[in-house]
Structures are given as C-alpha cells and as structure tokens.
Amino acid sequence: MNEVAPIKQQLPAQIEADSLPHNIEAEQQLLGAILTNNDVYDRISSLVKAEHFYDPVHSRIFEIASARIQKNALASPVTLKAFLEDDMGLKELGGPSYLARLAGAAISSFAARDYAQMLYDLAVRRELIGLGRDISARAAKVDVASEPKEQIIEAEQRLYKLGEQGVAERGFQSFLKAVTEAVNSANAAYQRDGGLAGTSTGLIDLDKKLGGLHPSDLLILAGRPSMGKTSLATNIAFNVAKAYKRGPLHDGGEGAVEGGVVGFFSLEMSAEQLAARILSEASEVPSEQIRRGDMTEQEFRRFVEAAKSLEACPLYIDDTPALPISQVAARARRLKRTHGLDVLIIDYLQLLKGTGKGENRVNEVSEITQGLKAIAKELNIPVIALSQLSRQVESREDKRPQLSDLRESGSIEQDADVVMFVYRDEYYKEREKPGDHELEKMAQWQSVMESVHGKAEVIIGKQRHGPIGSVELSFEGRFTRFGNLAKAWQEGPDNGY
Secondary structure: OOOOOOOOOOOHHHHHHHOOOOOHHHHHHHHHHHHHOOHHHHHHOOOOOHHHOOOHHHHHHHHHHHHHHHOOOOOOHHHHHHHHOOOHHHHHOOOOHHHHHHHHOOOOHHHHHHHHHHHHHHHHHHHHHHHHHHHHHHHHOOOOOOOHHHHHHHHHHHHHHHHHHOOOOOOOOOHHHHHHHHHHHHHHHHHOOOOOOOEOOOOHHHHHHHOOEOOOOEEEEEEOOOOOHHHHHHHHHHHHHHOOEEEEOOOOOEEEEEOOOEEEEEOOOOHHHHHHHHHHHHHOOOHHHHHHOOOOHHHHHHHHHHHHHOOOOOEEEEOOOOOEHHHHHHHHHHHHHHOOOOEEEEEOHHHOEOOOOOOOHHHHHHHHHHHHHHHHHHHOOOEEEEEEEOHHHOOOOOOOOOHHHEOOOOHHHHHOOEEEEEEOHHHHHHOOOOOOOOHHHHHHHHHHHHHHOOEEEEEEEEEOOOOOEEEEEEEEHHHOEEEEOOOOOOOOOOOOO
16 A cells, blocks of 8 residues: 655744644545545534645645535546646645545545544644734733733634634635535525525514525614514514524534524613513513513413423523623623524614724724624624614604614614614504594594504615515514514414414
C-alpha cells in the first residue's frame, strides 16, 4: 500500500503556524476513506466541515467531494480531477495523481468517525489558541475607545461562535456552500407540503403572507398604544413555544422541527404580568379578573390547569429594564447555548439602550436596530422587535399606519426585513360615539361598530422576501388574544383555536 507523504511547509512566515495542533495524516486518511467509499461522508458530515481541515488543499477537496455526494453524484479521484486540475495547491503536491494516492492509502472506513472527531477537536484547539492570543493582545493594549466590558462581550461572542460552529470567525464562504444551504432551506419547506420555510406564528393568514418566521430576519412589529402590539407578540411567543417539537434536522444535528424555544425580553412589563397575559389567553379568563383575583371556582380551575399545562413550555422571559443592546446579545447567546433559542422577541425597541452617551437618539436607535439584525444573523433566528409609532398618525383622517410613522429613526425601516403594523379600527370608532339624542348618527355608528367589532389588521408595510399587504385577524380584548379570522365563506365555527 502506497503511503501518502505528509505535507511539510517550512516557509519562514509559516513556522509559527506549523506549531499549531494539526494532523495531516488524519486528514489524508479521512479524505481517502471518503473518496473510496462515499457512504463514509454521511457518518461524518454533521461533525466535520471544510473549514476544520488544516491544509487548504484538503479543505477544497473535501468541499467539492461533499457537494457532489449531496447531489447523489460520485466523488472519486477520477470525478474530482476535473474540478481541481488548475488548483495551484494541488499541483504543488503532485497534481491530480495526489487524489489517487489519497484513495490508495486509505485505511478501512470504520475508523473514519474517529479521524473526523480528531480533526474537529484539533480545529477547535487552533481556534482557541488564536482567540486567546487576540484577547490577550487587545487586553494588553490600553485604548480609550476599547472598554474592558466591550472586550468581554466580544470575547464571549467569539467563544459562542466557536462552541456552536467549531469556528470563531466565518469570513468568506464559497458560493457552492451558500447554494447548498439555500437548497437545504427550500427542501425543508418542500417537505412540509409546500408549507412554510420558517417557524409558524400559529396565525394561518399571517403565515401565508410571511411564509413563517425566517431565520436571520429582523421583524419590526409597530403600532400606537392600545393597538395590541404586546398582545400579538405574546400570542406568537405562546403559539411557537406550545408547538415545540425536537427532532433530527437536515444537517444531521438536532433541533426544533416544529415550533421552537422562545426568548422574550420584556422591558415594559414584569415577567409576572406577561405570564398572566399568556395564562389569560390559554385559560380564557379575562386578564383583569386574574389581576383582581375575581374568578369563579370553574374559572380558577381552568386557570390552574392552563398553568400546569404550560409549565414545560420552552418560553423564557427576561424583564430587566433599560438593557443595553450588547447585553441583549450576550444574554441571547447564553440562552441559545444553555436551553436553545429559535425565536427572540423584544418588547420594545425604544426601551433598549445603545453604547453611546445618549446625546443623539437617532444614532442610538440606528445602533440598536443594527445590533438586533446582527443578533438575528449571528444566532440564525428570527428576531421580532416591537416599536412605537409617532403621534402624527392621530392627526390624519385615515389612522392606518405607514412606514413614515416609525418613530425616531429611518434605520428601523432600513435594517428590518419585515415591518408590520397592528391596527384596530374598533379602537378609534369607539371614541367617535355620538350623543344619545343623535338617533340617526347613533344607528350609523352602531352599524359601523358591528362591522369592525372583534377584528384587527396586521399591515405588512415592508417585506424583503415577499409581498406587502394586509392580514385580517380576530381580536378578543377580554383575553388579549389574536386569532385566525373565520371568513363568511369558510364552513364551521372553528377559526383555528
């Protein structure tokens, strides 16, 4: 059996790099096993990625081989030769004949998993060494612009990435890898019978318009006070957490196959008040009765039963007031690392703080929205941030909100992937009630009230990946609950609950 000579690169600039932990022979054996038997790839694909290989040539060989195997095409020295003939790194190792030597020197495939684990561990060690050096160098350099607190948060962020992905810095990735991930996402949607590419909100019409909640998206949910922003956010949080089911994912790992783990930053209400709202919705006991303790025995029994059924719900609430955006990111990372995290909700954006001294609120809000978008991308989850609207809505005859009403900064509209507005016509019509002596106007008002009673609209003013428009929902103020609106042409009384 011909052994593949280990690659030795002793250029002066690389002597320090060669002292980093690596095992070229293990990389050669693993690649040889894959090129000899493509079934080996399925056993190691969830553990090792191209970036875990120390030698860049080996990394490129693995990337092309994995792309072919995922398309059910053969990956062998002969088929890979066409893709790597012009590779300068491979030419230094002897050209395409190196691929044949890899396959010829491969040991039996049963040890492939052990080699894969070894390569992953060595890659993590190299990243840890690099990360440690960076942290040490930055801490040693005393700089006014670089606060120790910021350095700790940045170090935690990079350690989180390393723990999650086995690499601390992503950098550039090939188009081949990006295309593979896009196909996997489309396949996941297709497997759900052409349903949703993202996590379901539990509201059918809203899901149809959005295609669910997509990973790495920032969604802004805005509205004037009393429109029901927080109610809609808690409804979505409850629906997602209630539907949570864990199982195997397409990338070989484990995670939420339905619903998800929800993190809720409640900067306005306490965790207890938020829990009472969710329990009101689940038990169908009005929230004001829960607050006063004014319940019948039957209602109290329903309330307790709902509380018991929701004990295991993966919904985590943080009610710390006036959080800086950097702390939101750090706490979200910690939650994902300890319990998992599939959807993050912030109530509401204007109560967050930036890192500046607050002399320019527009810049601060801009920093916050950019930070929220960064969290969505880094943790690969949808982030829903609630937002206030300016008072100019009230001065218009048509009170339906629009993008220009977003308060304090145009960056909210700019950074968001989706901007939604909650609007309840009933709220405004109630305040237009005529005097009891105006019989004709009273009759007209009652007719209008009947048509808008129990209805709400979610107006999608911006959507990067889909259509804009309006979605009608039902709204039960007593239970602070939004639901699917049963249309006149739909049969049966069931509206989704």
